[in-house]
Amino acid sequence: MAELGQAAIWLSVFSCLWAIAMLGMGLRGKNYNAILSGRNGVIGTFALISLATGALIYSFITNDFSMRYVAEVSSYDQPLLYKITALWGRMSGSLLFWLWLVTLFGALVVWTNRRASDHLSDYALIPISIVSLFFIILVTGLIEGVYNPLARFPNGGVVPDGAGMNPLLQTPSMAFHPPSLYVGFVGLTVPFAFGIGALLAGRIGSDWLFRSRRWMMFSWLALTIGVALGGNWAYRELGWGGYWAWDPVENASFMPWLLGTAYLHSVMIQEKRNMLKLWNIILITLAFEFTLLGTFITRSGIISSVHAFAQSDIGHYFLTFIFLSLVGVIWLIYHRWNDLKSPNHLDSLLSRESSFLLNNWMLVGLTLIILWGTLWPIITEGVTGAKAAVPESFFNQVVVIPGLLLLVLTGVGPIISWKKLTPSNFKRMFAKPIVLGVIAGVLTWGYLAWKGHTMPIYSVLCVFSSVFVLAAIFDEFYRGSKLRAKRQGTSFFGGLTRLIQRNKRRYGGYIVHIGIVLVYIGIMGSKGYSLLESKSLRLGETMEVGNYQLTLQDAFLEKHANYSLGGVLFAVKKNGKSIGTMRPARGFYHKAGQGDQDTIESAIRHQGLNDLYIALGPLPENVPAYVQSGEAVPVQVYHNPLVNLVWVGVAIMVIGGGVAFLEKRQEK
Amino acid sequence: MNRRRSKIIAASLILGLAMVFLVVAGVQNTSMRHFTPDQLIIHAQEVDNKGIQVDGLISEGTTRWDAEKFELVFAVRDRAGTVNVNVLYAKKLRPDNFKDGGNIFVQGKYNAAENLIVASKLQTKCASKYEAAESATVQTSGLSKSDY
Numbered sequence: 064m065a066e067l068g069q070a071a072i073w074l075s076v077f078s079c080l081w082a083i084a085m086l087g088m089g090l091r092g093k094n095y096n097a098i099l100s101g102r103n104g105v106i107g108t109f110a111l112i113s114l115a116t117g118a119l120i121y122s123f124i125t126n127d128f129s130m131r132y133v134a135e136v137s138s139y140d141q142p143l144l145y146k147i148t149a150l151w152g153r154m155s156g157s158l159l160f161w162l163w164l165v166t167l168f169g170a171l172v173v174w175t176n177r178r179a180s181d182h183l184s185d186y187a188l189i190p191i192s193i194v195s196l197f198f199i200i201l202v203t204g205l206i207e208g209v210y211n212p213l214a215r216f217p218n219g220g221v222v223p224d225g226a227g228m229n230p231l232l233q234t235p236s237m238a239f240h241p242p243s244l245y246v247g248f249v250g251l252t253v254p255f256a257f258g259i260g261a262l263l264a265g266r267i268g269s270d271w272l273f274r275s276r277r278w279m280m281f282s283w284l285a286l287t288i289g290v291a292l293g294g295n296w297a298y299r300e301l302g303w304g305g306y307w308a309w310d311p312v313e314n315a316s317f318m319p320w321l322l323g324t325a326y327l328h329s330v331m332i333q334e335k336r337n338m339l340k341l342w343n344i345i346l347i348t349l350a351f352e353f354t355l356l357g358t359f360i361t362r363s364g365i366i367s368s369v370h371a372f373a374q375s376d377i378g379h380y381f382l383t384f385i386f387l388s389l390v391g392v393i394w395l396i397y398h399r400w401n402d403l404k405s406p407n408h409l410d411s412l413l414s415r416e417s418s419f420l421l422n423n424w425m426l427v428g429l430t431l432i433i434l435w436g437t438l439w440p441i442i443t444e445g446v447t448g449a450k451a452a453v454p455e456s457f458f459n460q461v462v463v464i465p466g467l468l469l470l471v472l473t474g475v476g477p478i479i480s481w482k483k484l485t486p487s488n489f490k491r492m493f494a495k496p497i498v499l500g501v502i503a504g505v506l507t508w509g510y511l512a513w514k515g516h517t518m519p520i521y522s523v524l525c526v527f528s529s530v531f532v533l534a535a536i537f538d539e540f541y542r543g544s545k546l547r548a549k550r551q552g553t554s555f556f557g558g559l560t561r562l563i564q565r566n567k568r569r570y571g572g573y574i575v576h577i578g579i580v581l582v583y584i585g586i587m588g589s590k591g592y593s594l595l596e597s598k599s600l601r602l603g604e605t606m607e608v609g610n611y612q613l614t615l616q617d618a619f620l621e622k623h624a625n626y627s628l629g630g631v632l633f634a635v636k637k638n639g640k641s642i643g644t645m646r647p648a649r650g651f652y653h654k655a656g657q658g659d660q661d662t663i664e665s666a667i668r669h670q671g672l673n674d675l676y677i678a679l680g681p682l683p684e685n686v687p688a689y690v691q692s693g694e695a696v697p698v699q700v701y702h703n704p705l706v707n708l709v710w711v712g713v714a715i716m717v718i719g720g721g722v723a724f725l726e727k728r729q730e731k
Numbered sequence: 732m733n734r735r736r737s738k739i740i741a742a743s744l745i746l747g748l749a750m751v752f753l754v755v756a757g758v759q760n761t762s763m764r765h766f767t768p769d770q771l772i773i774h775a776q777e778v779d780n781k782g783i784q785v786d787g788l789i790s791e792g793t794t795r796w797d798a799e800k801f802e803l804v805f806a807v808r809d810r811a812g813t814v815n816v817n818v819l820y821a822k823k824l825r826p827d828n829f830k831d832g833g834n835i836f837v838q839g840k841y842n843a844a845e846n847l848i849v850a851s852k853l854q855t856k857c858a859s860k861y862e863a864a865e866s867a868t869v870q871t872s873g874l875s876k877s878d879y
Binding site: 229231301302303310408409410411412421424428431432435436439440443449450451452453454455456457460461464465597598599660661662663678679680681694695696697699 | 735736738739742743746747750753754757758760761762763764765766782784796798799801822823824825826827828830838852854
């Protein structure tokens with residue numbers, strides 16, 4: 064099977080080249096048969112890469128440990144789910160998976176546009192095929208430092224059992240976090256390709272935006288889910304009570320999300336006002352390049368912290384590809400310069416256009432700030448020779464103000480009028496939300512002061528902005544629904560349903576905004592007001608965190624298929640009242656290849672929106688014997704207020720994004 | 732038309748400058764030198780009592796965990812194993828994959844006289860099993876957060 068897969072990869076080089084050549088020639092010479100042949104090349108490439116990917120999955124399932132990649136990330140006793148997800152367990156397989164997605168999306172572009180009379184999608188297939196070709200070359204194994212995931216050990220070597228995937232990765236959220244991010248990253252290739260296609264074709268109206276709109280929404284959704292799953296995984300598995308630490312890997316996934324979000328907003332300006340044509344091309348290009356840049360940052364070893372992965376030559380290839388593709392885009396922009404000029408201009412600084420523009424500024428600005436912080440080690444080393452880095456606190460400090468401004472804009476954008484804000488618009492739409500926001504802000508100030516927090520200025524601003532946004536958006540829903548209900552003669556909820564159905568994109572977007580607000584409040588609570596207590600406890604002893612009392616009652620040891628779980632049982636009380644038990648533990652993995660490994664298996668109890676979170680320090684595997692002998696168990700307890708709003712907020716964002724994705728209508 | 736334009740440009744400039752100011756202030760407040768243990772020893776006096784980051788390996792046989800005090804003590808060494816820097820990590824749990832000879836990232840305040848970092852943050856990454864066993868061309872992938 065492995066040989067078949069390898070052959071398929073090599074063949075795909077030719078089918079991909081064929082597709083590029085045929086599409087290029089066909090579109091240039093208006094030769095429909097050549098274009099068709101090019102499309103077939105795209106589908107053929109997808110079929111070949113599917114074969115290669117299938118061959119690798121087959122090798123995982125059949126435990127073919129003569130294959131290096133399989134031996135590195137899988138093992139006999141690895142559960143089937145994780146044998147399959149081992150496909151993206153490491154770099155070589157990840158690249159193949161990425162490639163498979165590019166070719167899949169290429170084939171989908173062919174399929175969904177098969178009846179389109181214009182050839183915009185055929186133009187878009189050219190950049191998609193070029194990206195495919197780049198990844199094909201990476202997985203052939205020709206490049207030093209990246210081997211072909213389908214390669215066998217040299218000289219017929221076989222290992223008796225594979226090393227297995229790192230236990231930290233053997234959890235459902237880690238199984239789905241990488242593919243979700245990849246889908247988002249690769250998905251961004253499609254709107255980018257349509258933008259390039261529009262430049263190639265010389266048709267820089269709004270067509271390419273309409274044609275790629277659902278792709279963009281889809282990618283944004285996948286990125287949102289992917290970033291959130293990563294945070295959720297870190298929260299549940301790593302045992303440090305947090306979900307976001309601004310490390311380069313996280314930043315690499317967050318930056319394309321920010322740019323994608325900016326783009327989702329700026330396209331509306333082009334559609335409505337025929338402005339920002341050039342900006343949209345730049346933005347989608349940046350979003351695409353940042354997906355590659357993220358891979359470069361994390362894979363090249365250039366940020367040589369623990370966060371970065373293997374040092375390999377692959378970084379150079381990514382950097383070269385980024386450079387060449389940027390040169391290509393700039394060249395195209397230069398050639399289409401006159402078509403990219405917009406006939407309309409901003410009418411006023413206080414208008415919906417301006418608020419969208421400001422949103423774009425903030426999102427791109429944040430991206431640049433995060434990029435600057437992430438690359439700071441390279442910058443300092445390059446400029447001064449003395450390498451320096453910025454810690455988490457840099458990002459936390461720097462993003463607060465732009466972040467709060469963005470939050471306010473999520474409320475302003477939907478209610479401010481186009482062209483120019485009039486006094487009547489202001490009074491009608493803004494008065495109520497502002498008053499409600501101020502009341503909430505003052506109440507928050509009072510509450511926090513009463514609780515002993517001095518100067519909680521950011522929290523107060525966050526609550527003010529959040530309530531302002533929620534009031535503004537609910538008011539929009541309320542007014543719209545009432546109007547619909549009256550017109551259709553139905554109930555309020557009938558009106559609400561009609562309202563959303565008739566304008567899924569707009570109201571889906573507002574639902575996303577509601578989710579964003581909840582995420583903000585969750586971050587404010589959990590980052591600003593979490594409690595942490597560390598203590599070593601013996602059997603029967605109690606520790607206190609906030610209003611909670613935890614008593615170490617018992618110990619346990621459970622055997623599972625490929626690990627055992629040793630931990631302790633806590634009786635948990637809140638203000639003296641029993642509320643149940645919690646079972647934090649450590650997982651003990653004995654995998655021949657990796658040696659013994661133990662992991663923190665936190666216990667998390669949701670108390671409404673707050674979490675009580677317990678993690679255990681190092682323990683011997685036989686925890687019951689250890690505890691019975693009177694030894695102390697190192698316990699770390701976090702109380703994370705409002706943290707569940709982060710997850711609830713993301714879920715609402717995904718629902719809203721899903722609603723917006725369903726919009727098929729093309730408004731002109 | 733021109734007035735509007737200049738207004739917009741002015742607003743953009745102010746925003747841009749504000750962002751730059753934020754970044755510069757942030758970097759000045761938080762930026763810390765980043766070393767390998769051998770370089771740290773050379774520059775020890777420059778960063779005495781300052782925040783630093785160190786990337787190295789957990790020196791074999793130096794790890795002591797005091798459950799009573801909730802304190803982890805170990806030394807971080809350079810790749811050649813010529814230099815040790817002591818690390819104290821108190822009131823926090825050591826991260827998973829913490830192992831003799833394993834990669835470790837330490838962030839904290841450095842005391843040059845005692846050659847000690849009072850760490851505020853530790854992060855590990857695990858080395859691949861095949862790193863030593865197989866030929867040098869075998870790719871070794873580290874892993875901390877999300878391996879993609």
